[in-house]
Amino acid sequence: MKNRAGVVVGLVVCGFVLWSSGCSKCAWPKxxxxxxxxxxxxxxxxxxxxxxxxxxxxFQKEQCLQEVSTGIGGQLKAVAELKVDQPTLDNCLxxxxxxxxxxLNSPTPPEGCSFLQ
Numbered sequence: 001m002k003n004r005a006g007v008v009v010g011l012v013v014c015g016f017v018l019w020s021s022g023c024s025k026c027a028w029p030k031x032x033x034x035x036x037x038x039x040x041x042x043x044x045x046x047x048x049x050x051x052x053x054x055x056x057x058x059f060q061k062e063q064c065l066q067e068v069s070t071g072i073g074g075q076l077k078a079v080a081e082l083k084v085d086q087p088t089l090d091n092c093l094x095x096x097x098x099x100x101x102x103x104l105n106s107p108t109p110p111e112g113c114s115f116l117q
Contacts, residue, residue: 033084035076041089043069045096046104053101075116084115092116 047064076082095112096104109116 031085032082033086033089035073035079035082038076038082038084038089039069039071039073041093042072042096045093046072049096049099049101049104053104072116079115082115088112088115 043065046068047061050064051059051061076084092110092113092115095110099110103110
């Protein structure tokens with residue numbers, strides 16, 4: 001009986017550790033990110049790309065971060081059922097980093113960032 005209880009406790013602890021560590025292969029539904037966390041992650045990437053594509057004298061990164069974060073956050077808050085998980089955001093950030101300057105100025109978001117439409 002003690003052996004059985006130990007196995008059950010071990011399975012429960014193992015399951016909790018996998019769940020709390022964000023196991024990507026687990027069967028549990030993935031947790032969606034908030035519009036604020038998405039905007040906060042995207043702002044530095046967009047501002048870095050902007051500064052690379054059109055280096056302007058007087059570019060203020062802090063102002064860019066605030067404006068981009070506020071703009072994207074507001075746009076995403078308006079989406080009724082925002083379903084963006086961490087892998088989706090990571091793919092979008094990668095697409096933004098790899099995009100050309102022309103693509104960055106396009107009204108259509110890069111492939112991988114369809115949640116921005």
